[in-house]
Amino acid sequence: MSKKFRLDRDARRRIDNEFPEGVAEDYSNYDEYDEEQEQKSDRRRRRTARFVIKLTALCLVLLTVMTCVLLYTGYIWFNEPRKRDYPYRGPIIDADMGKIGWQAFSQQNIQFAYITATKGKGYVDERFEYNKKNGEPTDLPLGYLHIFEPKQNGRAQAEHFISTVGNKMTGRLIPAAEIEYSGVDRIINPDVENSVENLKEFVAEIESQYGVKPMLLCREKEYRQLILPYDEFEGCPIWIDSIFTEPDKDIDWTLWTYTPRAKYRYYDGDKYVDVAVLNGAESDFKKLLVPKSVQ
Secondary structure, eight states, rough: OOOEEEEEHHHHHHHHHHHHHTTTTTOEEEEEOOHHHHHHHHHHHHHHHHHHHHHHHHHHHHHHHHHHHHHHHTTSSSSOOOOOOOOOOOEEEEEGOOSOOOOTTSSSSSOOOOEEEEETTTTTTTHHHHHHHHTSSSOOEEEEEEEETTTTHHHHHHHHHHHHOOOOTTTSOOOEEEEEGGGGTSSSSSOOHHHHHHHHHHHHHHHHHHHSEEEEOOOHHIIIEEEEEEOGGGGGOOOOOOOOOOOOTOOOOOEEEEEEOOOOOOOOSSOOOOEEESSHHHHHHHHBOOOGGOO
16 A cells, blocks of 8 residues: 655655656645645644643642642641541640630540640730630640740740749649741741750759659751750650651650641631640550649
């Protein structure tokens, strides 16, 4: 079976000029090349290619937007540790949650809660007193959280925390301090030496008052930078904030904040909350309660 070739007019004219008369007059094996038609076909192909590219880009944009919306609304999380693996979990409470109906709130699928109390040397969470007064009568184990400012004097921060939450902590979860850098300090390298000294002072003052070392809440970066290299923090339980992946296996962590997008019932604010899980079972959880013997 012979193949057909497409020749334009110029090609046919050259053949006629090259060969004797009659030799190339049968063009049955040739298709005439239509340049205008070929250009139209080429334009159609380019339009189709552009359409496919735009459609693909639009689909990717829509997929990205939908994923962001689902993440923002808490329908999907980067981490979702299974209940059977981590049976103990609880939220961080703060003023943004508004008024909490503590009796009903405490009976949801939570096993503990940390109430935000103070920040730095002078700030007190607006709803701390209410949450403390109404949360303590429930059966839910509670602890109190201080937002630690690395640039501020550690002893002064500890004294502020103690004067706010009280001198006794028996039966409560051990105090916790969230190491929080703000602004550009989260990006550039802060004054590590000064931050470490302030944190050492805070830990020492808390231990002196309550007889236990505080739990330190931070990202893995701060853990390796401010805590791991220093003996003074040995014995401080570690609370890792990692919403994209599980904590590294070389970290001996006690609590892990795995999502900031959880929602519960029985509070006024329309706020998503941070939720943490315990690395262990009931016996490990009991170690987080401040015993009578240390105070």
